[in-house]
Amino acid sequence: MSTRTLIRGGILVTASDTFEADILIAAGKIAQIGMGLIPDDQTEVLDATGCYIIPGGIDPHTHLDMPFGGTVTADDFATGTTAAAFGGTTTIIDFCLTQKSRPLSESLQDWHRKAEGKAVIDYGFHLMIGEMNEQVLEELPQMIEEEGISSFKVFMAYKNQFQADDGILFQTLQKAKEYGALVMVHAENGDVIDLLVKQALAEGHTTPIHHALTRPSMLEGEATGRAARLAALADSQLYVVHVTCAEAAEQIARMREMGHRIWGETCPQYLTLDQSIMDQPDFEGAKYVWSPPLREKGHQEALWNALQSGQLQTIGSDHCSFNFKGQKDLGKDDFSKIPNGGPVIEDRLSILYSEGVAKGRISLNQWVDLCSTRASKLFGLFPQKGTLAVGTDADIVIFDPSITRVISVETHHMNVDYSAFEGMQVQGCPVTVLCRGEYVIRDRQYVGNAGAGKYVKRNKYDAGAPIPPRQPVTAIHGGRN
Template sequence: MGKKIIKNGTIVTASDTYQADVLIEDEIIAMIGKNIAIDGAEVVDASGLYVFPGGIDPHTHLEMPFGGTVSKDDFETGTMAAAFGGTTTVIDFCITRKGETLRNPIAEWHAKSKDKAVIDYSFHLMIGEMNEDVMSELPSILSDEGITSFKVFMAYKNVFQADDGTLFQTLKTAKDLGALVMVHAENGDVIDHLVNEALALGYTDPIYHALTRPPEAEGEATERAATLTGLAESQLYVVHVSCEDAMLKIKAAREKGYDVWGETCPQYLVLDQTDLEKPNFEGAKYVWSPPLREKWNQEKLWNALKNGYLQTIGSDQCSFDFVGQKDLGKGDFTKIPNGGPMIEDRFSILFSEGVKKGRITLNQFVDITSTRSAKLFGLYPKKGTISVGADADIVLFDPNVERTISAETHHMAVDYNAFEGMKVTGEPITVLSRGEYVIKEKQFVGTLGAGNYIKRARYGKTLQNDSDIVTV
């Protein structure tokens, strides 16, 4: 691989903003300094551009089975779209089945991603039950696969939902093993009751997806998960926080000293519950869980990001076509596949609506889109920052270009865009993964299968080299 020198750009990390050159050699950042000159190196002019560490999306569902269908974007189209959007690492969820060895879904996800991913990737592991067989498998999965985060669903009764005993045992096991527990926090039992009640009354439109999953159900489950985390003296990451109710429960837990973290998603920052009321079944495009909330929650979430009550932003990418998939739920909102196409616009929306509108700082933007996830999920400092020795995952970003988000121009495989018509300022121009171009001047130049599977460090540790894990 040839050497590259990025010149004339403004480097932005979670803590610093400065002008310097970046030398890339053998997939890593070899030097940062002024006026670097190396014979034979390709000079990349970043004049007028920010030089960001590649985005890390800690929450994707690529080629995921759900509701009798499979999410539309796989590891090929999904990672290509991620790269166009400034993301250079994704962490996808291995969905398990009760009564089965955990090795099977991990093997499935390796098969799904093999020879497809154009950027680096890793896996979280769903825990649907906790028994002696599962507990006996987990230590070797951490050491062999580098999977150091477990997901527990508190919702989707009779499908994914685990009971409180399973969650508590998972938290205790994670404490012992050095893993981070993630929860989808909604009270599935209450939601199941509300859904059945709505259907019995003949309420079948998409808006009832939101009305049967009220914010109180999310807040209650978030508080319960945080309480169990404190009791287990473990660590918790609450995914896709959608409302003030849940955010305040995370804030309160952190103030008690609990090791609890919170993620939100771009959809909750810019869309709201009225989108589910769109006529001609168009509201189905906006069905995901937790649902969109009343608009006033948006500024509460922005303020939480600014003040550190929420720390990361994931996409919760789980795309389904409007025609042929979402419309499975015509006449019954419970049959609408849950999920939306978010992976490509996560980075730009946070910059445009966050940095450009003064809601967060430039350095907070980098922390929220990349650095914090790298630290929480055992990727730092190989990923998530621009420093000597780090992987050369770099985004050259034009902060002033304006564009309109549209399904006509996006790179996801899905037939609509949830942010259709939204004007944003700021766009990735060139994206490098481990020093190789994936996107060059807004054109895809990457290679299918070039993305590496990344084994991650345990919670609270740092990832230096593939086998070099040290305590921070």
């Protein structure tokens, strides 16, 4: 393609502004924004009439080529990032799992090998912290300063697999404040869940619905509140991943109202699907086994209210795909052995536009903030990514709000044999996607290259960034069953 591209005729949408303008791209960056820009003979002109021009989506929560439950996720960095690009995402931050007694740097190199030569869009890594000892303490500054990893994840669930105790979480929070990192937490009470699972199996309950029944929302709310209070005690910063329920959203809201640096993410599946879909015959419910699980439908209203009021700040996909046949069926006779996770990465932006903007639940600017800008700020990518401004990476999505499509396994690009949103009609679709000025998707066709995606080193968390004023906690209540 030309080294210069002029996009004109569209409506630019950022987290704060909506306006008509042209965008000139040169050498992978946004070179100029204005009305009536004139191209020269070396500039390709791209007509975006009738479309929104938005910053490329940033998915802060993916699991590609990840081992779990005796198998490995179906999407690797080639198929996963291709599907992400079709969905309007130009940067992902994937989770690097670590192992106890093994240097963090070795696990990180494993994840670099998984991505190099495969990713078609840009990527970064979060780093799991499962223990806190002298070796980990020595490596943490290197991870931040040299490797550009400014976010660490602690699991409060998956007992005897990933789960860390409260002491490790608290130490991680302390070090995060000292070094300038953001601590992420999977907030469920793993000890009680482990007991409930054992009790359910002993009583002969083996079907997928019992995955949800043994992980009640009360335990997510309890763990979220506990983690938030530990963060407050450490005067640190905390990001709660995949919030599913009113109890957890309320805990985040309360702590933010008190001035603590607590942030929350939810996902499209928790906004649109509910627990009843797991109670299907013929093991069909296994397709929808996530952790935390889908909730009763009333929780959806609480989550939408929290997004609208700003008490939840980002949308991740938690993309963790496993095939129904050959992977999910590892738990055919024991729900606790069903690999947890589902395919979401391709439909994140479209579902949020269709269910959020088109239905009047959130504004256009909130949509961009939730799907791109806020994550770029929290995870040290701003202003390089996550906005449209002169000098930023030309990560750009041309999104046509007039297109209606039906989500289906027959048309998606994820490497998995089912769609979690099969048959859902959505309004709006990414039609052209550029990453650093290079086409990845053009007119809804893949034109990218494996390995074109680059690893992005991220800046430290800005602990001085103020928490913006939000609506009262009561704004997120209501709708629970």
